[in-house]
């Protein structure tokens with residue numbers, strides 16, 4: 001599936017569940033502890049449809065990382081069903097899950113997680129390598145798309161925080177994943193770079209990318225179409241806004 005092929009059409013006959021790229025049904029995640037069990041995510045049921053931009057908010061310890069780790073297929077629910085792009089993640093082996101993650105999710109991290117001794121271009125190409133095979137022209141194009149065509153040979157240490165985050169976004173986009181998962185994407189950026197990254201995310205959203213973004217920043221959260229707020233592991237979904245979109249497969 002190519003995100004460029006994403007068509008935004010209002011389709012009254014399809015339910016949200018049918019259009020969901022992410023669907024949780026009574027999902028919980030418990031951590032067994034020293035005598036007590038922590039229920040970090042408590043009976044979450046919601047869906048996110050293709051092309052939606054959702055902000056996940058909540059105080060520290062409310063379960064945001066737990067939720068995001070599951071949406072990113074880095075962890076699994078201890079109860080309930082999580083479907084990503086129609087597939088039940090519980091049914092997959094760890095190897096299948098690795099492959100699935102590489103196909104379906106683009107990660108944008110607060111800490112960037114770029115390889116320090118690889119250039120911007122090589123960092124993007126590494127993501128291609130782990131997915132299938134490298135394509136330098138395509139990687140350059142991805143950097144150009146985030147406004148860094150002239151920085152391809154720079155090391156992360158030679159780039160500003162905002163530029164590093166844009167490399168991270170190029171890397172997340174390179175394999176055309178249906179879902180972009182951003183964890184505090186502007187958390188480490190100054191106001192000017194925050195605006196650049198916010199504009200870029202808005203661009204991606206307009207182009208049909210599905211974005212799930214954890215943020216503490218009310219301004220960033222305000223850019224999303226919908227907010228999912230967490231409190232003590234409980235999910236509070238705010239009203240759905242924007243059109244339902246369907247994927248051309």
Ligand SMILES: Nc1ncnc2c1ncn2[C@@H]1O[C@H](COP(=O)(O)OP(=O)(O)O)[C@@H](O)[C@H]1O
Pocket residue numbers: 031032033038039040058059060061062063064065066067
């Ligand atoms: N690996 C773990 N083992 C035990 N408890 C955990 C673990 N990870 C998180 N928790 C607990 O689960 C709750 C939610 O944590 P987390 O998802 O990290 O929240 P947030 O990202 O919103 O700060 C917290 O009470 C935290 O202490």
Ligand SMILES: [Mg+2]
Pocket residue numbers: 061064065066
């Ligand atoms: Mg966290």
